[in-house]
Amino acid sequence: MSPKNSDDTGHPWGARPRNQSPPDLDEVFRRGRERLRHILPGGGSAGFLFLVLIVLLGLGLWTAYYTVPSDSVAVVQRFGKYLHEVPPGLHFKLPLGIDTASLVPVKRQLKQEFGFSTPGATDPYQGSRSREGGLETQMVTGDLNAALVEWVVQYRISDPFKYLFEVREPRETLRYVSESVMREVVGDRTVDEVITIGRQEIESEALIKMQELSTKYVMGISIDQVQLKNINPPLPVQESFNEVNQAQQEKEKLINEARRDYNKVIPLAEGEKDQRIREADGYRLKRINEAEGDVARFNSLYAEYLKAPEVTRRRIYIETMQDVMPRLQSKILVDDEMRGLLPLLNLEAQKGGRP
Secondary structure, three states: OOOOOEEEOOOOOOOOOOOOOOOHHHHHHHHHHHHHHOOOOOOOOHHHHHHHHHHHHHHHHHEEEEEEEEOOOEEEOOOHHHHHHOOEEEEEOOOOOOOOEEOOOOOOOOEEEEEOOOOOOOOOOOOOOOOOOOHHHEEOOOOOOOEEEEEEEEEEEEOOHHHHOOOHHHHHHHHHHHHHHHHHHHHHHHHHHHHHHHHHHHHHHHHHHHHHHHHHHOOOEEEEEEEEEEEEHHHHHHHHHHHHHHHHHHHHHHHHHHHHHHHHHHHHHHHHHHHHHHHHHHHHHHHHHHHHHHHHHHHHHHHHHHHHHHHHHHHHEEEHHHHHHOOOOOOOOOOOOOOOOOOOOOHHHHHHHOO
């Protein structure tokens, strides 16, 4: 019996001396069948078919089941035609390539980075390629200045059927859509707005336009967020732009401090003004009411005087004396017919001097 993996000449398979003719293929197959007869039970073609059936059965069992993760769904195709979607869990399908299941992470938030790449990312369309990273960040603003814009788009797969079958390479299409929209939005603003105060407006407008184009192209994608990262001027003018940015921040700081002092002083002055106005209004109302009361009392007294002048005159005299007399310390009553004044003993003074 010849050695294993060797032909009758003693040379290993695939190795022959130089200038020797290639082996006969029929002879090679014949020797292979001879070896299989010694290995397989029963020998002959029946054993060979049994081995083939065992291999096909194992391969069919291996390809008949699959597992869908909790954050995904599986789109099942039969001979390439869409069949249905299955939820997470363990599922079975027709084996040997009759049914194919494509996993789509519908519950996972995906992202695409422009101008940079996260190390270790498995999605080839997530980060910028080394050759294109510098080009996609170079943009021209509305005032014909240049800016280097880096941003991130976060999205989800909302419709697995549209994502797989409506658009070829939807992730690559999304990158082109995002870059086109960002160039349009940045091109409508000045470089100062892009670098300083216009970031939030750019993010909101870019999100709306990206979602509109994704819906128009039937990509099956929902845009969650557009976030600007680093926005810098080109390297030759970056130092000058940084100085302008610092001056702008200092200006905003001084304005905020002035507004703080304004909000502190003005309300206090407004409060004092309102207090003075209320006091003046109160005093005005008091004087008006007193004057109106005096007028009403005088008019009432004058009406009574017209009815009985003498009685009213005496009544006024008596009421006046009732008001004046209690305020006097010493009281002397004089009669009209009295010719001399009789000195009276000051009892009040003596009373006050006693122990």
